[in-house]
Amino acid sequence: MSTLHSLATDIALGNVKIIDLTHTLDPDFPVIILPPEFGQCARFRMEEISAYDHRGPAWKWHNLTLSEHTGTHFDAPSHWISGRDVPNGSVDEIPLDAFVGPVVVIDCSEGAAQNDDLELTVEAIENWEAEHGKIPTGTWVLMRTDWSKRSGAAYLNMRKDGPHSPGPNPEAIQFLINERNIRGFGTETVGTDAGQGAHYVPPYPAHYFLHGAGKYGLQCLANLDQLPPTGAILLAAPLKIKNGTGSPLRVLAMIEG
Amino acid sequence: MTEPLTFPPKKDPQKRSATPTRPPEARSRASLALTAAAAEGRFALQVCDECQIVQYPPRDACMNCIGTDLRWNDVSPKGHLLAETTVQTSTKLFFRERAPWRMGSVKLDVGPLILCHIHGDCTRDSAVKVLNRLDKSGQAVLIAIPLERSDHMDDDPQLRALSAHPKHRRILITDAWNPNTPALARALLDAGAATVFVGEAESWRPHPNRDALASMANVEVLPLDVTDTSSVQKLAGEIGGKTDILINNARFLRPGGVLSRGDTGFARDEMEVNYLGLMRLAQAFGPGMCARTADGVNSAAAWVNILSAYALSNTPEYGCYSASNAATYSLSQSLRGEFRSSGLRVMNVFVGPTEDDWHAPLPPPKVLPQSVARSVLDGLNDGLEDVWCGDIAKDIRDRWRKNAKVLEREMTFGSDGA
Numbered sequence: 001m002s003t004l005h006s007l008a009t010d011i012a013l014g015n016v017k018i019i020d021l022t023h024t025l026d027p028d029f030p031v032i033i034l035p036p037e038f039g040q041c042a043r044f045r046m047e048e049i050s051a052y053d054h055r056g057p058a059w060k061w062h063n064l065t066l067s068e069h070t071g072t073h074f075d076a077p078s079h080w081i082s083g084r085d086v087p088n089g090s091v092d093e094i095p096l097d098a099f100v101g102p103v104v105v106i107d108c109s110e111g112a113a114q115n116d117d118l119e120l121t122v123e124a125i126e127n128w129e130a131e132h133g134k135i136p137t138g139t140w141v142l143m144r145t146d147w148s149k150r151s152g153a154a155y156l157n158m159r160k161d162g163p164h165s166p167g168p169n170p171e172a173i174q175f176l177i178n179e180r181n182i183r184g185f186g187t188e189t190v191g192t193d194a195g196q197g198a199h200y201v202p203p204y205p206a207h208y209f210l211h212g213a214g215k216y217g218l219q220c221l222a223n224l225d226q227l228p229p230t231g232a233i234l235l236a237a238p239l240k241i242k243n244g245t246g247s248p249l250r251v252l253a254m255i256e257g
Numbered sequence: 258m259t260e261p262l263t264f265p266p267k268k269d270p271q272k273r274s275a276t277p278t279r280p281p282e283a284r285s286r287a288s289l290a291l292t293a294a295a296a297e298g299r300f301a302l303q304v305c306d307e308c309q310i311v312q313y314p315p316r317d318a319c320m321n322c323i324g325t326d327l328r329w330n331d332v333s334p335k336g337h338l339l340a341e342t343t344v345q346t347s348t349k350l351f352f353r354e355r356a357p358w359r360m361g362s363v364k365l366d367v368g369p370l371i372l373c374h375i376h377g378d379c380t381r382d383s384a385v386k387v388l389n390r391l392d393k394s395g396q397a398v399l400i401a402i403p404l405e406r407s408d409h410m411d412d413d414p415q416l417r418a419l420s421a422h423p424k425h426r427r428i429l430i431t432d433a434w435n436p437n438t439p440a441l442a443r444a445l446l447d448a449g450a451a452t453v454f455v456g457e458a459e460s461w462r463p464h465p466n467r468d469a470l471a472s473m474a475n476v477e478v479l480p481l482d483v484t485d486t487s488s489v490q491k492l493a494g495e496i497g498g499k500t501d502i503l504i505n506n507a508r509f510l511r512p513g514g515v516l517s518r519g520d521t522g523f524a525r526d527e528m529e530v531n532y533l534g535l536m537r538l539a540q541a542f543g544p545g546m547c548a549r550t551a552d553g554v555n556s557a558a559a560w561v562n563i564l565s566a567y568a569l570s571n572t573p574e575y576g577c578y579s580a581s582n583a584a585t586y587s588l589s590q591s592l593r594g595e596f597r598s599s600g601l602r603v604m605n606v607f608v609g610p611t612e613d614d615w616h617a618p619l620p621p622p623k624v625l626p627q628s629v630a631r632s633v634l635d636g637l638n639d640g641l642e643d644v645w646c647g648d649i650a651k652d653i654r655d656r657w658r659k660n661a662k663v664l665e666r667e668m669t670f671g672s673d674g675a
């Protein structure tokens with residue numbers, strides 16, 4: 001049996017399960033909030049074109065409005081100023097093999113339940129590796145916080161001094177890039193950076209270092225609690241948008257089970 | 258003395274709601290100037306330039322000297338009630354449903370003898386004040402009221418039919434985020450509103466009005482985002498059948514004209530909120546409100562838009578915002594025509610620069626939330642179509658009426674660069 005045929009068989013038999021890591025595109029799903037004098041991320045909107053009526057008797061369809069960075073989405077290197085000159089840095093140029101690959105999950109959910117501003121640190125990564133082995137080159141690293149189980153105001157967790165949500169500190173993200181040469185980094189929160197990420201040096205270190213190094217980002221992920229720490233395969237192909245800096249997408253994981 | 262209006266009992270669900278009817282709409286062209294005065298609450302009559310006679314009803318020529326130079330001047334509304342009668346029935350359906358109806362003749366201090374509606378508290382041979390009000394057809398009618406105010410005089414059925422008074426009514430304010438929302442809600446409740454619904458967009462982030470609104474009894478904060486059709490439709494499905502007055506204060510505003518912005522991003526947001534937001538609300542709430550304009554004490558009465566006075570003439574410092582308001586103003590005129598047959602009134606409140614972050618660089622005077630609330634309440638009470646809130650709005654109105662091109666030229670002065 002060929003590899004693909006045996007994969008199809010395993011999926012059909014339930015030996016390989018497909019997990020959906022995507023939130024539903026919903027007009028009321030939070031987006032990142034910037035100071036109001038800056039340009040803002042478009043919310044997801046859906047306008048009916050027709051619904052089997054005088055506007056189109058036998059069909060129903062919608063026009064959509066959204067940003068490249070609305071909902072569960074992919075960040076390309078060209079999203080950040082540090083990645084502006086990275087070759088093949090926009091979603092339409094990224095080599096296809098980047099979109100399918102191995103994934104590891106670092107479970108930070110216990111700490112995040114205690115501390116909204118929990119940092120992923122080098123120490124935490126090393127502790128994880130002591131249990132699960134060294135993070136292989138070219139792997140997606142996802143930070144599980146169970147943040148996707150929050151809804152409404154608790155998700156963005158906006159206060160007078162800005163949003164509060166977990167994320168990697170500058171040393172941790174540099175460690176993953178420079179010492180482990182990962183493919184990309186993903187979170188359950190609204191960005192790859194912590195809510196208070198603007199206050200690191202450099203500001204928004206995950207965006208800054210990942211994209212400067214030609215790595216990718218995934219955010220607003222869900223169901224990370226259904227993934228094993230190692231051994232899963234991630235399928236994350238953004239829409240092919242000319243010069244796109246990111247894209248909403250359906251993120252799927254395959255797990256053996 | 259007028260008996261206070263009691264809160265209506267719950268509706269009998271087996272009874273058909275009263276169908277909106279309206280008084281006769283036809284008027285002479287000369288008479289429409291009286292309607293224009295009523296639309297902003299003024300008592301104005303024709304005065305002959307030649308012989309200075311004040312005349313009523315309006316005509317194309319002076320009935321004293323046949324002069325045709327007739328100006329509409331604000332004149333004293335005071336007079337004397339000479340005779341009155343109570344109409345018990347009428348061939349006009351509108352009055353037939355509302356009989357008995359008091360009518361009478363008033364000798365105005367400025368001269369004319371007029372036939373008009375009579376407030377229940379007026380007694381024969383007494384001094385009265387005549388109000389020029391819009392009726393359910395949106396045309397001017399005159400009603401005599403006593404000089405002395407009494408506690409419940411706004412509850413007089415004839416006067417109430419000529420107003421959109423909030424008492425016992427259920428009112429939707431569309432934008433919890435607007436700085437004027439708490440003041441508006443407070444003023445409406447103080448005026449006797451039964452419930453104030455407040456639409457709140459993006460409840461997933463905090464906003465400064467939340468605590469103030471939560472602390473008010475009879476205020477219900479409900480999800481509503483005027484940029485999201487499904488959200489507007491959902492709320493209309495829930496409360497559209499009991500929204501008697503809708504106050505659209507949803508606003509998106511950023512400073513800047515065309516060249517000071519590098520893109521169409523904020524302009525799009527301005528159109529989505531200010532212009533298309535009104536359209537979405539009207540499509541979702543309009544038909545239901547139009548069907549309920551005769552629905553008893555808490556019938557649908559008014560649709561209120563809060564607009565920038567720069568809808569009339571653009572101020573390039575806020576050029577794109579002004580443009581969105583010009584579009585919204587134009588749309589409100591279409592709505593007037595579309596709502597007219599139902600008797601649902603569209604009231605536009607034109608506001609000058611408001612006291613908020615986006616107008617911070619401008620010098621005073623700026624309009625405070627309390628002033629907006631007062632203008633809205635006065636306008637509803639007087640059944641107005643056009644309200645001008647603040648000195649700047651009134652100034653723009655006056656200059657626009659005097660010479661729109663001169664105003665445009667004044668608003669678009671250049672600066673001498675180095």
Ligand SMILES: [Zn+2]
Nearest residue numbers: 305308319322
């Ligand atoms: Zn004359």
